[in-house]
Amino acid sequence: MIGFLGIFLFFLILGIPISLALGTGGLIYLYLTGNGALVMALPQRMLAGVDQFVLLTIPLFLLAGSLMNLGGLSGRMIGFANALVGHFRGGLSLVTVLASTLFAGISGSAIAQASAIGSFMIPAMAKQGIPAAYGAALVAMSAVIDPLIPPSITMIIFGVLSGASIAQMFIAGVIPGILLALGLLGYAWLKAARNDYPRMPRVPWNERGKALVAAIPALMLPVIIVGGVKFGIFTVTESAAVAVGYAFLVGAMHRELSMAKLWQALYTTAIATSGLLFILAMASIVAFALTIEQVPTKFADTLLSISDNKLVVLLMINIMLLILGKFLEPISVMIVTMPILLKVADMIDMDLVQFGVMVTLNVVIGMVTPPVGVCLFVVCAISGQSLGAVSREVLPMFLICLALLALIALVPAVTLWLPHLMMPAP
Amino acid sequence: MEATATAAGPSRNPLFHFYANAIKFIAGSSMLVIVVIMIVQVAARYLFNASLIWAEELCRYILIWQTFLLIGFAYHQGELVALDMLGKRVNPYVKLLIRFIVSAPVCVFLYFIIVSGWNNAVRFTGQSIPAVDFIWTSLTGAPAGLPVFWVYVAVPVGCSVLLIHFVVRFALDAYRVATGQDTHDQPAPQEEILPL
Amino acid sequence: APIKMILAHATAEVHPGHIAAVEFKKALEALLPGATDVQIFSNRQLGDDKQNLESAISGTIQLALASGVLFPLVTGRDSLNAYQLPFLIRDYDHMTKMATSEVGQKLLDDLEPAGIVGLTTVDIGQRHFLSTKRDVRTVADFAGLKTRIVPVPLHKEIWETVGTSPVGLPYGEVYGAMETGVLDAVEINVSSIVGENLWEVGKKLTLTGHYPWHTIICANKAFFDGVPAEIQQAMKQAGKNCIQPTMDYTKNQDLTGREDLKAKGVEIHGLEDLTSMREKVAPIVSQWSEKSPLIAEFVKVAQTPA
Ligand code: NA
Ligand code: NA
Numbered sequence A: 001m002i003g004f005l006g007i008f009l010f011f012l013i014l015g016i017p018i019s020l021a022l023g024t025g026g027l028i029y030l031y032l033t034g035n036g037a038l039v040m041a042l043p044q045r046m047l048a049g050v051d052q053f054v055l056l057t058i059p060l061f062l063l064a065g066s067l068m069n070l071g072g073l074s075g076r077m078i079g080f081a082n083a084l085v086g087h088f089r090g091g092l093s094l095v096t097v098l099a100s101t102l103f104a105g106i107s108g109s110a111i112a113q114a115s116a117i118g119s120f121m122i123p124a125m126a127k128q129g130i131p132a133a134y135g136a137a138l139v140a141m142s143a144v145i146d147p148l149i150p151p152s153i154t155m156i157i158f159g160v161l162s163g164a165s166i167a168q169m170f171i172a173g174v175i176p177g178i179l180l181a182l183g184l185l186g187y188a189w190l191k192a193a194r195n196d197y198p199r200m201p202r203v204p205w206n207e208r209g210k211a212l213v214a215a216i217p218a219l220m221l222p223v224i225i226v227g228g229v230k231f232g233i234f235t236v237t238e239s240a241a242v243a244v245g246y247a248f249l250v251g252a253m254h255r256e257l258s259m260a261k262l263w264q265a266l267y268t269t270a271i272a273t274s275g276l277l278f279i280l281a282m283a284s285i286v287a288f289a290l291t292i293e294q295v296p297t298k299f300a301d302t303l304l305s306i307s308d309n310k311l312v313v314l315l316m317i318n319i320m321l322l323i324l325g326k327f328l329e330p331i332s333v334m335i336v337t338m339p340i341l342l343k344v345a346d347m348i349d350m351d352l353v354q355f356g357v358m359v360t361l362n363v364v365i366g367m368v369t370p371p372v373g374v375c376l377f378v379v380c381a382i383s384g385q386s387l388g389a390v391s392r393e394v395l396p397m398f399l400i401c402l403a404l405l406a407l408i409a410l411v412p413a414v415t416l417w418l419p420h421l422m423m424p425a426p
Numbered sequence B: 001m002e003a004t005a006t007a008a009g010p011s012r013n014p015l016f017h018f019y020a021n022a023i024k025f026i027a028g029s030s031m032l033v034i035v036v037i038m039i040v041q042v043a044a045r046y047l048f049n050a051s052l053i054w055a056e057e058l059c060r061y062i063l064i065w066q067t068f069l070l071i072g073f074a075y076h077q078g079e080l081v082a083l084d085m086l087g088k089r090v091n092p093y094v095k096l097l098i099r100f101i102v103s104a105p106v107c108v109f110l111y112f113i114i115v116s117g118w119n120n121a122v123r124f125t126g127q128s129i130p131a132v133d134f135i136w137t138s139l140t141g142a143p144a145g146l147p148v149f150w151v152y153v154a155v156p157v158g159c160s161v162l163l164i165h166f167v168v169r170f171a172l173d174a175y176r177v178a179t180g181q182d183t184h185d186q187p188a189p190q191e192e193i194l195p196l
Numbered sequence C: 001a002p003i004k005m006i007l008a009h010a011t012a013e014v015h016p017g018h019i020a021a022v023e024f025k026k027a028l029e030a031l032l033p034g035a036t037d038v039q040i041f042s043n044r045q046l047g048d049d050k051q052n053l054e055s056a057i058s059g060t061i062q063l064a065l066a067s068g069v070l071f072p073l074v075t076g077r078d079s080l081n082a083y084q085l086p087f088l089i090r091d092y093d094h095m096t097k098m099a100t101s102e103v104g105q106k107l108l109d110d111l112e113p114a115g116i117v118g119l120t121t122v123d124i125g126q127r128h129f130l131s132t133k134r135d136v137r138t139v140a141d142f143a144g145l146k147t148r149i150v151p152v153p154l155h156k157e158i159w160e161t162v163g164t165s166p167v168g169l170p171y172g173e174v175y176g177a178m179e180t181g182v183l184d185a186v187e188i189n190v191s192s193i194v195g196e197n198l199w200e201v202g203k204k205l206t207l208t209g210h211y212p213w214h215t216i217i218c219a220n221k222a223f224f225d226g227v228p229a230e231i232q233q234a235m236k237q238a239g240k241n242c243i244q245p246t247m248d249y250t251k252n253q254d255l256t257g258r259e260d261l262k263a264k265g266v267e268i269h270g271l272e273d274l275t276s277m278r279e280k281v282a283p284i285v286s287q288w289s290e291k292s293p294l295i296a297e298f299v300k301v302a303q304t305p306a
Helices: A002-013 A018-032 A036-050 A053-070 A073-085 A091-104 A110-127 A132-148 A153-162 A166-172 A174-195 A205-230 A236-253 A259-292 A295-306 A310-327 A330-347 A352-368 A374-383 A387-410 A412-422 B014-047 B055-076 B092-122 B130-140 B154-178 C016-031 C049-058 C070-075 C078-084 C092-099 C102-109 C153-162 C171-180 C190-195 C221-226 C229-241 C243-263 C274-289 C293-303
Strands: B002-005 B081-084 C003-008 C036-041 C063-067 C116-123 C127-131 C146-148 C165-167 C185-189 C204-207 C214-220 C267-270
Touching: A002 A018, A002 A259, A002 A310, A002 B081, A002 B092, A018 A036, A018 A259, A018 B092, A036 A259, A036 B055, A036 B092, A036 B154, A036 C049, A053 A073, A053 A110, A053 A153, A053 A205, A053 A236, A053 A259, A053 B014, A053 B055, A053 C171, A073 A091, A073 A110, A073 A205, A073 A236, A091 A110, A091 A132, A091 A174, A091 A205, A110 A132, A110 A352, A110 A374, A132 A153, A132 A174, A132 A352, A132 A374, A132 A387, A153 A166, A153 A330, A153 A352, A166 A174, A166 A205, A166 A236, A166 A352, A166 A412, A166 C171, A174 A387, A174 A412, A205 A236, A205 C171, A236 B014, A236 C171, A259 A295, A259 A330, A259 B014, A259 B055, A295 A310, A295 A330, A310 A330, A310 A352, A310 A387, A330 A352, A352 A374, A352 A387, A352 A412, A374 A387, A387 A412, B014 B055, B055 B130, B055 B154, B092 B154, B130 C153, C003 C016, C003 C049, C016 C036, C016 C063, C016 C116, C016 C214, C016 C229, C016 C243, C049 C063, C049 C070, C049 C116, C049 C214, C063 C070, C070 C078, C078 C102, C078 C153, C078 C214, C078 C293, C092 C102, C092 C116, C092 C243, C092 C293, C102 C116, C102 C293, C116 C221, C116 C229, C116 C243, C146 C171, C153 C165, C153 C274, C171 C185, C185 C190, C190 C243, C214 C221, C221 C229, C229 C243, C243 C267, C274 C293
Parallel strands: C003 C036, C003 C063, C146 C165, C146 C185, C204 C267
Antiparallel strands: C063 C214, C116 C214, C127 C185, C127 C204
16 A cells, blocks of 8 residues: 555656546556556446446535525525624634534535635635634635535445445534534634634624524525435435425525526536546545455554554554545545455444544545645635645644544544434334 | 646637537536436425336436546546646746656556446447336337447546547647746636536 | 466355355365465455456456346346246245256356356345335235335336335445335345344335345356366356355355344234235246246246156
8 A cells, every 4th residue: 555655646746636646556556566457447447436326416415505605595604604603703713614514514515615615704804804824724624514514425425435324424423513613613712812803793683683584595404404314205315406406496586596607507516526526436446456455454454463452443543544634535535445444443343323424524634634635725726825824724723623533433422322312223 | 835726728729619518518418417317206206106217327327427528628627636746946848847757657547548448348238228228118118228338438438538638738738838938837717617 | 376266246254145155166176176266355345246247247357246137137148037037936945956957057158148157056045025114914015115126127027016116226225215214115135134234124024035136156258268178167066066055054044034033023924915926926927938948948947846
């Protein structure tokens, strides 16, 4: 695996897109390990990586989020968040975290969230005198909440690869998502108090009511998704299509969706999805090359030979994921390591839903760590700040994420209490 | 060190203009078809207690074609994330040389995938697509016998398009360096970036 | 040096499919010690059933074990459907007899034009009917139940004739769909109910035994033709030798599985009017016999009283 990573990083650093660096690295690794003849197996592995019904949720949740955004719903959510917490010290930074938490319920991807919230909030915070690098970092970190709160593309892919119940994972992520939001709110408030960031004017109660009413259609979406799946009205995959239908109806109701916007949302979603799924296809090549060499089995054996203490194994697996996450995006990390992960989960006898939420948070943290952090790229592009400056501001909040990661790994109730309450095993 | 969208500049070439519009049309309409099929599927189950037995499979195949056919255009638009650690500090000629050295294996990779992808597809001309047979049987009473070749060929077709994009981009950049134009990648036109 | 072969399949280590793979490897080593090196990749490591079969056809791997239902689908060779004509195969002993019979071998040989050599046919468990809410005791109870099937023409025909409303959901979504009520029922074998924890969501099992879940080990034809004749022969013989131990395992797992399920609170019973279910689907057997002489021959042998 080290050999493969070396080849991959060589291509990556010299400017080859992640997906192509994965595929080319996988092919070279196959040749170096004497399995060059297996190149003919690669197209089938690429197809297999993409040929999964539940992956349709990726374009559908992206489209739903896009329609919600075009329909003016992200603006309404920010308005609602502002009405609630804008008047505290550093108001807009708190609004950013709260709006991100609310937006997490309509968006399936952290990237989508970072760009939707970031394009509103980063300029707004800068105008108020909150430093742009900090504002950008806060938006990027708040985007980590998104994959924890349903819908979540990262959880869906973990479910596809591992066989864990996606519906249960969706519910299991809610409390960790809220805890992360609280942690970030606390940090933002302390930072604002120390640096004396400005407040927004207090919003009167009747205005708050109006803001709530305006935001209700958007706030209803996660309720519809989780409720619909729980009561058997539709499957997880179908829930994504229902979300699109719902987003369309809400947008049409508000008369903010034009035919041109609708059409543009359709084709841009398809093209963006192509980029995401192509990574999946390429990562499947790498997973195949590693499996043929039986790397996952050897790796798990090595891990056990170091220690069979549950805590030590957990720590090592999390460190491995965090390091991979620095260079790879979440989907590839999960595809490449899933055979190892499943062996480990089995070895330490951890509930697959709890394990899945832990892995989800871990790989998503990779989106806000340099050098390859897609969410960082998004907020850098919006704010015009350098990756280095934003990364420095990310660091303290990164520690909050690590604390939450440890909490999820060590305390089963944080993840499992809610799903067991809502979907008791018969 | 900075992140960059590796997008090409806008093109005024009429042929490219036609290609771009065709791709957008395919992208948008296939997305629409997926949404409609899946919503009808949920509705049909509740209103008529009936299930479209081909729905799941057909949607998967559309997604496969979408992924591979659109990937070249996604690359063109800068949807494929890449790092640019060399930045502007390095001499453009040196940079071009380095890019050539790392791009060559990528082209070889894509070439291998195209060849073995084609071989993989032609091997399955005898296996028909069940979803299409179910639809066709309910319409005409006989299976259509459309081979699954038409699904699997998405890989070599898509990778060919990507390879062309990849080579053309490199050639254009080489031309810019040779004629002393700005060598830094230009950002994608704003309307092309996903409005999320 | 021993000839290296990769044998890929999608099932877990306790599943009869994996047992068949292991027994095949053991039988081959017993016949020609040290001549071959069979590497088994279990548990979907190299892909699901369909992908493994396709890999064997294209020759990227040498051997695959996959559900028999997929072979007609992937190769276009229809005759392997014969095993799943409703109520044709009576029980595990009958299955063993048919799998080792001359016509059973003919069905495997029929795969060669598709580029694979069939080596063995086993059953990983007779199929029954597991439902979530409605207790299915008579044929009338099947009516309108949203039932997960593998979306192939034969199964669709059978389950529509029985009266259910078949749904073609991916296998991985069955648990969730039954849990939430998107599905009312699934046609399934006992060991899969235990293995996939489906008993948590479906508490009513009707023992219909409508068809076996036949599973086949096949080799890439170009690879097979390229190995020495004595190894070819040993591979075919190993295919035959692994049938009995696998079938013993399957039968035992089915019986102990039923006890397991009872202990977990699953109600298990037969169908009161099983004869009328048989009569209802009987025409399908003759219709499909007309489709191919090989199926007709198989049916004729199978229906001959023991
Ligand atoms: Na979310
Ligand atoms: Na990273």
